[in-house]
Amino acid sequence: MTKSxxxxxxxxxxxxxxxxxxxxxxxxxxxQANTAPSDIVLRGRYLVLTHACGECxxxxxxxxxKGFLAGAGLSEPLVEFKxxxxxxxxxxxxxxxxxxxxxxxxxxxxxGMGRFTExxxxxxxxxxxxxxxxxxVTITSMTPGKGNFPMQPHYVAPPMPWPAWRHMPDADLRxxxxxLKRGLKPVVNKVPDSEGPPDFWASGMTPAEIGTYPAPAxxxxxxQQPPAANHAxxxxxxxxxxEHGCADCHQSLAGPAAKGYMAGITSPDQExxxxxxxxxxxxxxxxxxxxxxxxxxxxxxxxxxxxxxxxxxxxxxxxDDTPDVKITSRTPGQGNFPKEPKYLGxxxxxxxxxxxxxxxxxxxxxxxxxxxxxxxNKAAASDDTPDHxxxxxxxxxxxxxxxxxxxxxxxxx
Amino acid sequence: MRLRLTVSLFLxxxxxxxxxxxxxxxxxxxxxTPAAAETFTSPPVLRNGSEKPGVVELDLTAAPxxxxxxxxxxxxxWTYNGTVPGPTIELREGDTVTIHFHNRLAQTTTVHWHxxxxxxGADGSPLNPVVxxxxxxxxxxxxxxxxxxxxxxxxxxxTTTEQVARGLYGALIVLPARPTEDxxxxxxxxxxxxxxxxxxxxxxxxxxxxxxxxxHVDAENGREGNxxxxxxxxxxxxxxxxxxxxxxxxxNAAAARIxxxxxPGQKLLHVGSDGGLFATPRAVDDLMIANSExxxxxxxxxxxxxxxxxxxxxxxxYDPHTRPTDWNQPRDLLELxxxxxxPLPAMTIPATLRVVTAIDIKQVAARRALVFSQGMINGKxxxxxxxxxxxxxxxxxxxxxxxxxxxxxxxxxHGFRFQVLDRDGVPEPYVSWKDSVNVPxxxxxxxxxxxxxxxxxxxxxxxxxxxxxxGMMGIxxxx
Numbered sequence: 001m002t003k004s005x006x007x008x009x010x011x012x013x014x015x016x017x018x019x020x021x022x023x024x025x026x027x028x029x030x031x032q033a034n035t036a037p038s039d040i041v042l043r044g045r046y047l048v049l050t051h052a053c054g055e056c057x058x059x060x061x062x063x064x065x066k067g068f069l070a071g072a073g074l075s076e077p078l079v080e081f082k083x084x085x086x087x088x089x090x091x092x093x094x095x096x097x098x099x100x101x102x103x104x105x106x107x108x109x110x111x112g113m114g115r116f117t118e119x120x121x122x123x124x125x126x127x128x129x130x131x132x133x134x135x136x137v138t139i140t141s142m143t144p145g146k147g148n149f150p151m152q153p154h155y156v157a158p159p160m161p162w163p164a165w166r167h168m169p170d171a172d173l174r175x176x177x178x179x180l181k182r183g184l185k186p187v188v189n190k191v192p193d194s195e196g197p198p199d200f201w202a203s204g205m206t207p208a209e210i211g212t213y214p215a216p217a218x219x220x221x222x223x224q225q226p227p228a229a230n231h232a233x234x235x236x237x238x239x240x241x242x243e244h245g246c247a248d249c250h251q252s253l254a255g256p257a258a259k260g261y262m263a264g265i266t267s268p269d270q271e272x273x274x275x276x277x278x279x280x281x282x283x284x285x286x287x288x289x290x291x292x293x294x295x296x297x298x299x300x301x302x303x304x305x306x307x308x309x310x311x312x313x314x315x316x317x318x319x320d321d322t323p324d325v326k327i328t329s330r331t332p333g334q335g336n337f338p339k340e341p342k343y344l345g346x347x348x349x350x351x352x353x354x355x356x357x358x359x360x361x362x363x364x365x366x367x368x369x370x371x372x373x374x375x376x377n378k379a380a381a382s383d384d385t386p387d388h389x390x391x392x393x394x395x396x397x398x399x400x401x402x403x404x405x406x407x408x409x410x411x412x413x
Numbered sequence: 414m415r416l417r418l419t420v421s422l423f424l425x426x427x428x429x430x431x432x433x434x435x436x437x438x439x440x441x442x443x444x445x446t447p448a449a450a451e452t453f454t455s456p457p458v459l460r461n462g463s464e465k466p467g468v469v470e471l472d473l474t475a476a477p478x479x480x481x482x483x484x485x486x487x488x489x490x491w492t493y494n495g496t497v498p499g500p501t502i503e504l505r506e507g508d509t510v511t512i513h514f515h516n517r518l519a520q521t522t523t524v525h526w527h528x529x530x531x532x533x534g535a536d537g538s539p540l541n542p543v544v545x546x547x548x549x550x551x552x553x554x555x556x557x558x559x560x561x562x563x564x565x566x567x568x569x570x571x572t573t574t575e576q577v578a579r580g581l582y583g584a585l586i587v588l589p590a591r592p593t594e595d596x597x598x599x600x601x602x603x604x605x606x607x608x609x610x611x612x613x614x615x616x617x618x619x620x621x622x623x624x625x626x627x628x629h630v631d632a633e634n635g636r637e638g639n640x641x642x643x644x645x646x647x648x649x650x651x652x653x654x655x656x657x658x659x660x661x662x663x664x665n666a667a668a669a670r671i672x673x674x675x676x677p678g679q680k681l682l683h684v685g686s687d688g689g690l691f692a693t694p695r696a697v698d699d700l701m702i703a704n705s706e707x708x709x710x711x712x713x714x715x716x717x718x719x720x721x722x723x724x725x726x727x728x729x730x731y732d733p734h735t736r737p738t739d740w741n742q743p744r745d746l747l748e749l750x751x752x753x754x755x756p757l758p759a760m761t762i763p764a765t766l767r768v769v770t771a772i773d774i775k776q777v778a779a780r781r782a783l784v785f786s787q788g789m790i791n792g793k794x795x796x797x798x799x800x801x802x803x804x805x806x807x808x809x810x811x812x813x814x815x816x817x818x819x820x821x822x823x824x825x826x827h828g829f830r831f832q833v834l835d836r837d838g839v840p841e842p843y844v845s846w847k848d849s850v851n852v853p854x855x856x857x858x859x860x861x862x863x864x865x866x867x868x869x870x871x872x873x874x875x876x877x878x879x880x881x882x883x884g885m886m887g888i889x890x891x892x
Contacts, residue, residue, distance in 0.1 A: 025574045098733075110855060117783050117792065132818045136792035154787070159471055190855060193819035195733040198630050 020108025024239065044179025044406060047172055049401055050163065051244065052352035056102040061352045062397025062404040069103030069180070069186040071112070082278060083158050083196075086269040092278045092285075100194035100343035103153035108186035118374045122170075122294025122377040126207060128162040142213065154200035163210035164245030165252060182412045183404070215242050218370070226370035240360055249347065262372055263300070264292035264379035271349045286383040287345025290339035296374035306365045313361045314341045316350040316393060330399070342388035349397050419737060427451075438585035448890070450750055453651035455604050455644055456583060459500040463664035466562035469510045471502065475581060476517035476538075476744055477568070482580070483643075486616025491518060491579035493565075495609040497645050498666070499583030500608050502565065506590040511580065516543040522576060523549075525568035526849040528687055528704060530556050533869030533891075536827055537795065540870055554794050559830075560589045561665040561689030561846070562662040562707040564606070570797065571814065574636055574878040578618050589687075596690065596766045600660045600711070602669050603651065607637030607702070607746065608666045622855040633735040634820070635669020635704070641725070642854040643747050652712035660684070663711050665702045668878040671851065671878040673726040675699035676712065676749060681764070688830045690766040690844020693719035695843065699726055703823040703851035705876040706707030711762065715751040724856065730821035730853070732787075770818075771844045773863040784815045785822045785852060785875060785885070794884030795874075801887035806864050813859045822885070824858070825849040825876040833860040849876055864891050 020322075027195050045063070056079050059068030067074035082089045084097035104112040113121060113131070113342060122129035123139055133154035141147025156162060165173070197203070204210075218238060219225055226234040239240070241247070249272055252258040260266060272290065276283030292300040301309060301319070306318035311327055321342040329335025344350055353361070385392075405411060432653075463470040473493055478520060493499025500594060504510060518524050519543050525537035531553035543549045563585040567576040584606055611619040620636075621627035631637075643649055651790050653659055667673055671755040674681065680696045687707050696712065702708050715721055727741040781802060784791050792800070804810060811834065814824045830848050833841040837856045852858045874886035 110815065110817070110857060115786075115815065120792070130787075133787035134793060135789055152624075192731050193854070198626065198633070198735045200734055367591070 001383055005085075011162050030138075037052060037151070040175045040178045042179075044175035044177070045183055045221070045404055045409075046167070046355070048179055049174050049354050051176075052349040052356045053105065055349050055352065056159075057105050057126055058102070059356070059408070060245040061395065063404070063408055064402045065397060065408075067187070067189070068406075068408045069105040069184060070189045071106075071191040071224075072101040073191060074187070074189045078279075080278070081159055088267060090271055090273050090287075092281065098195040100155070100159070100195070100196065103191045103194075104187065104189045105180050106184045106187040106189075107181050108188050110337055111188055111190045112186060113166065113180055114186055118174065118177040118181055121180060122173050123157055125168075125173045125176060126170075127153075127160055127164045128155045128160070128166070130156050130200070148406070150201075153202055153205075155202060157194040157196050157246075158201065158204070161248055163205075163213075164243055166213050166247060167215055167239070170233045183288075185408055185410045187408075198345055210253055211258070215255055218256075220257040220261070221375055222259070223256055223371055223373070224411040225238035225367070225371050230366050230370045233363045233366040234371040235367075237363035237365070238371055240356075240364050241367055244353070246293070246364075249288070250293050251290065260375065260377065262368070263296075263377045264363040265290050266377060266379075274345075274347060286345060286385075287383045288345050289379045290347070291379050291382075292377045293368050293376065293377040294372045294377075297370050298377050299376050299378040301368055302374060306362070306369065310345060310358075310361055311355075311366065313353050313364065314358075315341075315354065315374045316348070316389075318342045318344055318346040318388075321388075322339050340388075341390060341393075343390060345382045345384065345389055347382060351393075354399060355401060383407065424565065438736060441660055449747055450569055450752070451650055451652040451728045451749070453644070454604070454646065455501065455602075455812075456496055456498045456502045456825060457670045459494070459502050467508055467547070469504055469756060471510070471512045471706075472515070473499070473502075473512055473516040474517055474523075475522055476515075477598060480580070480885050482610065482618070482824070483612050483616040483640075486612075488615070488802075489616040491576060491581050491617070493581060497580035497582075499565070499581065501583060501604060502545040502585040503588065504585065505588045506555050506557050506560055510553055510555060512845075514543065514549045514551060516547050516549075518576075519545050520569070520572060521545065521566045521677060522569050522572075522581070522875065524551065524565050524856055525827070526553075526563065526565050526582035527825075528549070528561070528563040529553070529585070529826060530559060530830060530866065532867050533828060533871060536871070537565075537568050538827060538870070538872050539568055542796075545605060559589065559688065560587050560595070561685065561687065562586055562604075562664060562709060563687075564618050564664045564705075564707070566666065568615055570795075570874075571730050571882045571884075573608045574631075574882050575620055575692040575880055577666070577668055578636060579622060580618075581735070582606070582608065584664050585780050586661075586662065593862045594866055596763045597660050598845055599712075600760065601658050602659050602776075603661045603747055604644070604664070605661055605662045605747070606644050607672055608642045609668075610640050611636070611638040612640065618818070621649050622834070630735050632879050632883065634737070635879045637670050637737070638667070641744055641746055643723075646744055649733075649822045652750050653712065654752050654754045655714045655717045656759060657714040657757045657758045659712050659714075660764070661712055663702060663708050663710065664706050665706050667704045669704055669727055671703045671730050671823075672746075673699050673701050674710075674726040674746075676706075676721050676723050676784060679713060679715070682711035682713075683708060684711055684762075684766060685882060686709040686845040686850045689738055689838075690769075691843060691845055692765060692767065692769045693789075694841075701728065701851065703821070703849065703876070704878075705767070705823060705825055705849040706847075706851070712749070714723065714757075715749075717756065718752060721749040723749060723750075730851075731890055732818065732820040732854075734819075760884050765838060767845065769844045772809060772863055774809060774811060774834070774861050777811050777861075778805060780811045782813045783824075783873070783887070787818045787820075788880055788883045790817050790874075790885060790887045795888075796884075797888075798887065802889045804864055804889060806866075806891050808870055811859055811861050813857055814850070814852045815857045816854060819854050821851055821853045822880065823849055823851045823876040824873065826860075827871045827874045828864065828867060829862050829871070834859040 048156045088097035106112040107114040116131040137148045147150040153201040225348035272288035275285030277285035294300040295302040304319040325336040333339040479494040523537040535553045566582045830846045871889040
């Protein structure tokens with residue numbers, strides 16, 4: 001979920017307090033996704049699940065959920081974003097904001113992706129180009145007017161995190177396109193069209209705002225060379241942190257060469273606001289404040305063990321409030337799972353990240369600990385609920401995710 | 414972004430002194446000498462140079478002329494025979510027509526006879542350009558059964574928007590072979606060519622650079638003017654007698670604007686579309702007319718001395734990114750003044766205007782989908798060397814035009830009239846002849862078309878002129 005302090009800010013405004021949907025305490029399998037599927041559609045499905053597409057586009061992380069990827073408005077809660085100059089997305093009373101909405105990603109011809117080719121979807125994921133406004137051609141340049149890159153590019157509306165997704169390998173982006181086109185059943189759902197500025201966001205899509213592609217070489221001045229023994233893992237972790245858009249919230253969207261990279265928010269404009277207050281002033285909203293993920297001992301993750309950070313990514317357990325133990329169960333009180341778990345707020349899409357193999361999660365941990373320079377920055381704590389989000393987590397779908405195909409899915413040529 | 418003129422504008426049609434083509438003969442659409450109360454004027458009717466019955470020979474010249482598109486601010490407009498709009502061409506079914514066209518512009522152009530079913534070589538498509546200084550004879554026969562309201566405009570490759578904006582557009586009326594065949598004979602005909610334009614403070618046509626922000630908005634929306642025009646005039650006053658019924662033939666010659674016409678206080682009697690009259694009239698509160706479409710309506714005079722206004726009501730055809738802020742404001746087009754004359758006796762409208770037969774779709778040679786996205790058809794932009802659709806003469810096809818983007822795109826097929834079968838699956842409630850149909854955002858329209866008489870290459874395209882120029886066009890090859 002993208003958020004940029006400079007040109008626009010973002011907030012998720014939902015009618016209920018629940019954004020995250022998945023996690024049941026049944027299975028204890030933690031290595032379910034450890035083998036990357038060789039099948040392109042299954043590979044795409046895995047990437048769609050672990051990149052949290054359903055968090056905005058419908059159905060959360062559960063491919064069996066009603067309205068999975070079918071766009072805003074079909075399944076509750078309604079997801080909308082308010083994009084514009086601060087305090088758009090943070091203050092419901094802000095003016096001059098554009099409303100953007102996650103669209104229907106199912107292959108319905110009229111209301112979804114049915115009439116776009118997989119190449120057009122690839123171009124949307126790699127270059128952020130709206131498929132309906134961009135010819136079905138192979139793009140070989142990022143300079144407008146060259147190599148089939150449009151002279152006046154039309155970008156998909158923020159907060160679609162294509163600046164992060166573009167860092168995935170070609171084959172992965174093609175796999176996502178293949179899954180959307182060939183692995184989902186079409187669902188008719190007309191999502192109202194997103195608003196935006198007349199330049200279709202072009203002025204905000206500069207390297208200064210969204211970073212460069214490809215990403216700057218490692219290490220930048222905010223990164224450091226890890227011990228040789230950790231190098232491979234750190235590099236793998238860096239790629240995952242980039243392609244999962246961690247910095248979209250943990251700062252900064254402009255990438256590893258930007259000041260304060262992964263060091264957490266530094267201004268209230270960068271908060272992530274979630275809840276119904278944008279539709280109904282009396283409804284509650286919750287403020288997420290992305291924390292400092294650099295290895296600083298006081299304000300960052302330096303004080304936590306690898307196990308604690310792993311437990312946060314896999315189980316959503318707050319490292320501050322969870323013992324440094326290996327967890328072998330998902331039932332509170334069993335196998336070291338806390339009796340009264342305290343979860344990270346739903347601003348943090350760990351319910352998608354949890355589907356990643358252990359090795360990937362450990363690689364992310366290794367990068368945070370060994371690949372980043374420590375930065376001192378104390379972000380205020382995020383808003384919490386009295387049950388520390390336990391009732392929201394109880395509504396999450398199954399772990400591991402249901403087998404392909406669910407009722408929403410199909411195998412199509 | 415949109416030019417705001419601080420002076421109120423009264424655009425008048427300024428024919429040049431000694432304009433080469435004056436109204437002549439017993440034409441239906443004579444240039445009207447404005448009475449004291451009527452400021453509404455019509456373009457002159459182009460004089461037929463042939464004396465032979467059934468033979469029409471016309472001279473039409475595209476050339477710059479010094480005109481006041483904005484009163485008091487002479488500028489160089491591009492004109493047909495010196496006027497904006499150009500002279501009205503009046504033909505009859507069965508006429509053998511030769512139009513001697515002369516291009517005296519500095520640009521390549523063509524003249525497209527929008528809606529006429531004539532040989533492809535006479536269609537004025539971009540495949541037959543007329544170079545600066547060049548001449549072209551357009552020769553065709555007006556098919557029987559096509560009495561209706563049409564229009565003509567340039568159709569060169571990539572520069573249509575500019576040429577139309579600078580003044581090149583005019584109406585073409587096809588009358589029944591014999592006046593007695595007109596079911597509305599005796600009802601006064603009025604021609605209303607709707608358009609819009611945008612001007613610089615010096616009165617010249619505002620055409621921003623394509624790479625400027627304003628040019629970008631034009632490219633997205635299609636160029637819209639902030640000045641609304643009826644026959645080149647702003648807010649003319651048109652007279653009608655109490656109780657009188659008038660037949661208004663309305664052409665939308667705007668590059669992109671869709672008009673939603675209404676006269677608050679009276680229903681419009683919608684009697685015809687692009688290809689002429691319906692079988693039966695239909696009463697409507699308001700009437701959409703997308704760019705390049707035509708409608709025919711019957712309008713009734715009010716109480717003696719009363720006034721009414723022809724308005725265009727808000728209609729949201731825009732992508733949310735480039736929707737103008739004032740889109741939701743109604744705009745006035747024309748004042749309808751009922752005279753204080755003695756009321757005319759009520760006129761009866763025939764219950765049946767004519768027979769309009771539905772195209773037989775029991776035998777369909779092909780069903781095709783054309784996907785309209787922004788600037789593209791089926792993901793491609795225009796290539797003059799490419800054939801996009803290949804079809805057979807003497808067959809019937811069903812085309813589904815799908816609009817997958819957030820703004821409307823009007824579809825136009827050259828050379829062949831068609832009938833709308835359904836819109837988003839809802840069957841069209843009446844049969845009518847169309848050559849252009851608006852396809853609203855995220856919707857689909859199915860049409861049936863019968864290909865007869867004329868082999869060759871035919872254009873189909875989005876009739877937002879900027880989109881057409883950008884290549885939102887394809888080629889149909891008929892063999």
